Amino acid sequence: MPELPEVEVTRLSFAQRIAGARILRLQLGKPLRWPLGCDPALLxxxxxxxxxxxxKYLLLDMDKGLLLMHLGMSGSLRFAPRVELAGPHDHMDLHTDRGVLRLHDPRRFGAVVYxxxxxxxxxxxxxxxxxxxxLExxxxxxxxxxGLRERRAPIKQVLLAGDVVVGVGNIYASEALFHAxxxxxxxxxRVSLPRATRxxxxxxxxxxxxxASGGSSLRDFVDAHGEPGxxxxxxxxxxxxxxxxxxxATPIRRIRQGQRSTFYCPICQKP
Incomplete structure (x- = not known):
């Protein structure tokens, strides 16, 4: 699932190229998680x-209104001067005078909302x-x-919830907790201020x-150039x-937390 790093990498890979572009038309494929919310012709x-x-939302600001884009579980955006005919998993083509922004999403949990x-x-x-x-x-x-003082849930679950700090997904929560x-x-x-500081x-x-590494490509994530992380x-x-x-050198352990796998070192990481 694309998390904050993957979404930021995606943004960086096409933001400058599409800035200033004039929208020609918006074509939608199969329905996504939420409806667009307007007639595509209005754009x-x-x-x-x-x-x-x-x-994990990309906000495409226009001279009037904005589009909110979410990559869902398996989505990716591609921006290119030209694209092939849309395939069965291509659900949005935003045609501009500088190229086409395409949303590819096999599982259709992504969204484009006006x-x-x-x-x-x-x-x-x-x-x-x-x-x-x-990162701000x-x-x-x-x-x-x-934020942590107000929550009794396990620290990993609080990080994933996104209401204390946003975008620390499953991979990055496990890694950050190890480093801390x-x-x-x-x-x-129960996390003290010194530990919260770490x-x-x-x-x-x-x-x-x-x-900096281009995100994580565990399955099929690629940026808007088609490059993996x-x-x-x-x-x-x-x-x-x-x-x-x-x-x-202690063997790394895996547990299940909220239907997600969590990995940790039982020696380096203290309760």
Whole structure:
């Protein structure tokens, strides 16, 4: 599932190329998770101003309104001067005078939603419960610690929920907790300020490294150039069950938390 690094890598791979483009038409394929919310013909002639990211949503700002795009479980965006005829898993082609932005989504959990503004009901509903952005200045050790103090759930589950800090997906939560030395089943409200400070630094370090590596391509993620990511080649614990920890040589363990696999070192990570 594309997480914050993959979405940010996608944004970086086409944002500059599409900025300033004039929309010619929007073609939709099979229905996605949510309806577009307007007649596609209304977008013709509008100009793309910029592409932003909020959590795992891409916000394509136009001179009038914006499109909110979500990659779902298996989606990817491709921006190219020309594209082949749409296949069975291609569900959106945004034709512009600079190229075509195509959404490829085999499982159709992605979405393309129009809103008149970021404060419009359609956008507000999708964005209102998102936590602080982990790579921005508003994310501080104190903010993280305060958010954790209010939650009794396991720390890994709180990170995945996205309402304390947004975008720390399954791979990155396991890796950040390892680097911070925190056991994933530890209750969030038991994490002290010093440990939250280490976790804060680990989250920023891991996410920044993932963006620099092009994200993680566990299955079929590619950026808007069609290039895969390589962060999965550098993980310390994720998908390393039974392998010796690189720090202490203890076998890495795997547990299930909320239907997701969690990987950790029982020696390096303390409750």
């Amino acid at each position: 013709a002639g509008r100009q793309v101003l910029q592409v932003r990211r909020r959590g 809103a008149e503004s970021e404060s419009a009901p359609q956008a507000h509903k999708l964005l209102q419960n998102l936590g602080v952005e982990p 200045d508003g994310f501080t050790p104190a903010v993280l610690h305060q 030395g925190i056991r994933p089943a530890t209750a969030a409200n 976790l804060h630094a680990a989250i920023r370090q891991i996410l920044a490294a993932a963006v 390589y962060f999965q080649l550098h993980t310390m614990v994720y998908d390393k069950e039974g392998h010796p920890c690189r720090i202490c």
